[in-house]
Amino acid sequence: MPAPRPFQWLRPSDPDRKAPAAGQTVAAAVLAGLLTSWLLADGLGVNLLLCAVVVTVGAGIAARAAGRRPRGWTVLWSVLALALLAVPALSEAGWPVLMCTLWALGLASLALHGGRRWPGVLLALPGLLWQLVPGLRWALKGLRGRAAVGRDRVLPVVKAVLVAAVLLAVFGGLFASADAAMADILGSLVPSLDLGELPRHVALFGLGLAIALGFAHIAAGPRRWDRTVVPPGRARGRLEWALPLVALDLMFGAFAVVQAVVVLGGRDSILANTGMSRSEYARQGFWQLLVVTVLTLLVVAVAKRWAPRGTEGDRRLARLLLGTLCLLTLVVVASALGRMWFYVDASGLTTLRLWVLAVEIWLGVVFLLLIAAGLTRSAAWLPRAAVLSAALAAAVYGLMGPDAMIAEQNVARFERTGQLDLRNVRGLSLDAVPALDRLPGDYRTCALGIITFELAADGPKPWYAGSLADSRARRILAERPAVDHSSARETACDRAGLRSDDYFGG
Known part of the structure; x- marks a missing residue:
């Protein structure tokens, strides 16, 4: 009698047989990797949404090639995932941005897997994790099958891209030297060529490529977690x-x-x-x-x-x-x-x-x-x-902007009672600047000191890496600067009642 296979409970959820990855799917994944490498190296902002659109297109191509059609719950999970990815474009609060990004990845995986029962829903949320490596193998298999056939198609595309790049470089340089505003626009669009940043760009490219192929692999043939057999518990008396x-x-x-x-x-x-x-x-x-x-x-x-x-x-x-x-x-x-x-x-x-x-x-x-x-x-x-x-x-x-809400509540309480625990607000993100700007004198200097220091250290962000909170905070602090010297901040905090052993950051 043959020995049972390990993880026998996984067999009912095996996906349908997948066709090799289509060339359009691989191209969309490569574009997603390039965008991830270029955009996310400078920060988040609207970058995640831009990358998500390309990943969605690649997954849609793979699903269409496999004969799959979207259903109501698929659309709902997808729309909610995109809404969650809008948070980095609005907020600079670290923990909410991270949480919303992870939830967006989980919902996108659930949208492609489908699922109604508890196993189908809960196991589909992290389903992308075990599709990253299979997705890369699936793409390589598809490329090997098309290498000989598609050579005549690929070479003209490569030549056209090289010619376009040369033309853009020549005429872009001329336009940039002729007009300062055009130079600023082109400078924000052209990625940095700093070789010291090359490993990070390569890592981000690999991450974006793997995620895009992972989602496309799921779309082409999802694992049916709903078929997972969960035996009922023994009923008690x-x-x-x-x-x-x-x-x-x-x-x-x-x-x-x-x-x-x-x-x-x-x-x-x-x-x-x-x-x-x-x-x-x-x-x-x-x-x-x-x-x-x-x-x-x-x-x-x-x-x-x-x-x-x-x-x-x-x-x-x-x-x-x-x-x-x-x-x-x-x-x-x-x-x-x-x-x-x-x-x-x-x-x-x-x-x-x-x-x-x-x-x-x-x-x-x-x-x-x-x-x-x-x-x-x-x-x-x-x-x-x-x-x-x-x-x-x-x-x-x-x-809703949790850091902005926290700052607003503490500032309103200060305006009502004259009491403020600066430890509650000194670690907040740029979202809190509009509310903290209403504080008087030393309270404002102490509350905004760390934010001012970090903004000066980071410098301005490109349009695609910034958020609404970032641009709003920079505008407010440009109009009413806060002291960014550490000794001045500590003196202001002392006068505002914050003990020296409560200082942190900056």
Whole structure:
């Protein structure tokens, strides 16, 4: 009897046989690599969108050659991925830009793979990762098959490109020497020939080429992750399964009663008994409640897998206990959000506080989806709805400008109360400049000092590498410069009340 193949569970998801890569697909991938090498070496900005358009064209050619046609969910995931790639063109905040870029890659992979069930959706998101090397092999195989046939077609194209390059170089040089504005435009379009940057350009070219071919490889024949066999968990007896959930529901119910008492006016007595200040009570409670929310999501997933399902009564009991737990978890989410907002009002908004607020809100949406799934006859829509909610949350978080929101909240609080913790705003990106520009004197110098130093060190960016936040910040600081000398910044921070051991950067 032959030994079973490793990863036997992958066999049902094997893709359909792919034809060799078309010449147009390879050409689009090479163009994507060249754009990545040229544009991304200077920064992000609109570069990602430009590269994404070329990658999309290459994947579309490969899909059309394989006889595939776009469907509704394919279009939805693709549009949302492009919306996420618009964030670097608007914002300079590092973490939101990185998160939105990764989500865009995941959604693009999901759009090409398709998927309805949990395996199909979750395994398709990182699907590009294991298509990078196969995509390169697929392209080489296609090129070898066309090498002899296409030689007569390739040589005229190469000659035409060389002639065009010579003509552009000659006439571009003449126009540049004749007009300073034309020289600036051509200078921003022509890539730098610094040999010291050559390894980075080569690495970026390889990355762009591999990603474009990986997406095209998926489009030509995606792995059908929905066919992955996931055996159901062994159903437990009613007592064995229900008793822990009943106990947990009672615990959550007790917490909900306590929160009702607090909301109705019992907070002062609770604080008196615990000896904590309002700020300490809010800060300490939030993190525990966030952990409770995440753990509850895991409990629901595990309990659903092993729930009794032999009879209609078993299924009704599962819906009742799990639905009650999800409803009571919404009370936990509301309590956590209330505590964090109370803490923000007392101490100001920070990057971490805004991030965990957004995560907690998204977790609340997930529990609402779980409740809706329990009330419907079929929950086949739940996997895609959960991923859609996460992707929309990432898009909203990135597009709303979190650093600008943090700066605005802290500056508005300063204008209202005269209190400002400069540690909350000194590490923000260029998005925060319009709000921080409203601060007076030493507060403004201290808050904008690091940004001014970094802008002076980076220098101006080409049109394709900058963002709206970058151009806006440069315009504001050009009109009202902030001191960019480290000693002057430290003196201003001292006068504004920031301790010397709190300095960071620049």
